[in-house]
Amino acid sequence: LGQQIICNAEVTAVEMPDGNFKVLYTHNGKEKTLESQSLVITTGGLPIPKMGATDFALRFARNHQLNIIETAPALVPLTITGKDEDWYAHLSGNSVFCKVSNEKISFEENLLFTHWGLSGPAILQISSYWKPGEVFNLDLLPGKDISAIIETERKTNGKSLLSTIFNRLYPKKFTDALAKFLPIEKQVASLTKEELELIHKTIHLFKVKPAGDKGYDKAEVMRGGIDTNELSSKTLACKKIPNLYFGGECVDVTGWLGGYNFQWAWASGFVIAQNI
Ligand SMILES: Cc1cc2nc3c(=O)[nH]c(=O)nc-3n(C[C@H](O)[C@H](O)[C@H](O)COP(=O)(O)OP(=O)(O)OC[C@H]3O[C@@H](n4cnc5c(N)ncnc54)[C@H](O)[C@@H]3O)c2cc1C
Structure with a gap:
């Protein structure tokens, strides 16, 4: 289908010139960019920074005046x-x-x-x-x-x-x-x-x-996140920014113990893929 998967890359910024998305990222020590008509942000929540968790989605949302429900460690000792x-x-x-x-x-x-x-x-x-x-x-x-x-x-x-x-x-x-x-x-x-x-x-x-x-070092999930009211309940498209989608843990959907957080991550990814 022509997709390209780029591993070990860190997205540093997303710009939105002319209604398109310009993604700035570092890969193998080099700064690179790619452009797209649509963008899906599923960079997760804040638990376990050692394993690569970042506040990228929350920061992006905040910078674009999207409402964020207060976040905190959850499923945590x-x-x-x-x-x-x-x-x-x-x-x-x-x-x-x-x-x-x-x-x-x-x-x-x-x-x-x-x-x-x-x-x-x-x-x-x-x-x-x-x-x-x-x-x-x-x-x-x-x-x-x-x-x-x-x-x-x-x-x-x-x-x-x-x-x-x-x-x-x-x-x-x-x-x-x-x-x-x-x-x-x-x-x-x-x-x-x-x-x-x-x-x-x-x-x-x-x-x-x-x-x-015990904080985000020991939490299994983050509660709070990008307000679901900012997203279409059918497609998870951002209501204020066309062709932008959020899924997974960065969204204010938190599950009980028992696999429900994986379920949400996978289900939201599926829904976005059907609609993008
Ligand atoms: C220890 C532990 C145990 C868990 N056990 C369970 C369980 O048993 N059942 C369950 O349902 N859930 C469990 N969870 C929760 C579940 O893992 C998460 O809710 C789920 O993986 C979230 O999926 P996601 O795709 O939204 O985010 P993630 O799986 O966190 O993926 C986000 C990815 O984005 C990457 N990323 C972040 N910022 C950037 C950036 N700027 N550039 C590039 N990449 C970036 C991150 O490194 C990460 O790889 C557990 C979590 C932890 C920490």
Whole structure:
């Protein structure tokens, strides 16, 4: 079909003389140009600069007065600092199934404790809906009721320690760590009403206030990007600049874990190719 693929080239600028596109790029140390009637920009988002990520698309859009939805790392581990830092770090390597939620969304997935905070699918998912300063909740026993489990134990074996119940539900190290908040070495029959309430709240409504995220070096995707309102929803053509298209991660379309970001990159490329 006569296409030419130029690898290992860096586009440094795009000019638009007479309604055409003039692409300036460096290749093998030489500065070159090529001209075209149409241009597709799919230079991705900001995650992992070491792997070649650049802000080219965002910069180009900004320079041409296209609206950009605020960008931030997404599908990214979160950090914990301050008084709780040691508690989380001590649990590094342990994983717990949970329901993570905030006022926008919830996910049932594993969370992973790390020496700097939290990771694992539950945390990567909620990170896309989290902003610095916000708190989210962990239900550490989704689909079950810790109060009902304790009540049954109180009736059948009141001398059981709370830690015995927790050890059936969690890794031992996590049970031990819960001693910071709960009387885990107490017999279940002797737990007071206040203690039972505290146990319920701690297990089903564990509050987490991350200090920040691990940034674009560790993020799997960028949220935000070129406003979809700037593009035709049918062709992904830019409404303000004829014959210009944007696709993939530089556009404000962000997927959950599970291949949806690849899917968007490929699907948007397909749509543009049908319409160019
Ligand atoms: C570690 C990691 C794991 C991931 N895992 C998954 C996953 O499991 N499932 C999933 O769906 N998504 C995943 N993603 C996200 C997914 O890879 C991206 O959303 C997708 O690749 C975006 O495609 P794209 O074509 O828009 O951009 P990219 O794949 O980023 O491609 C853009 C290309 O443009 C190049 N470029 C940038 N600026 C210039 C310039 N000025 N000149 C020339 N070239 C330039 C870049 O070097 C890059 O090669 C992951 C991302 C990361 C970082």
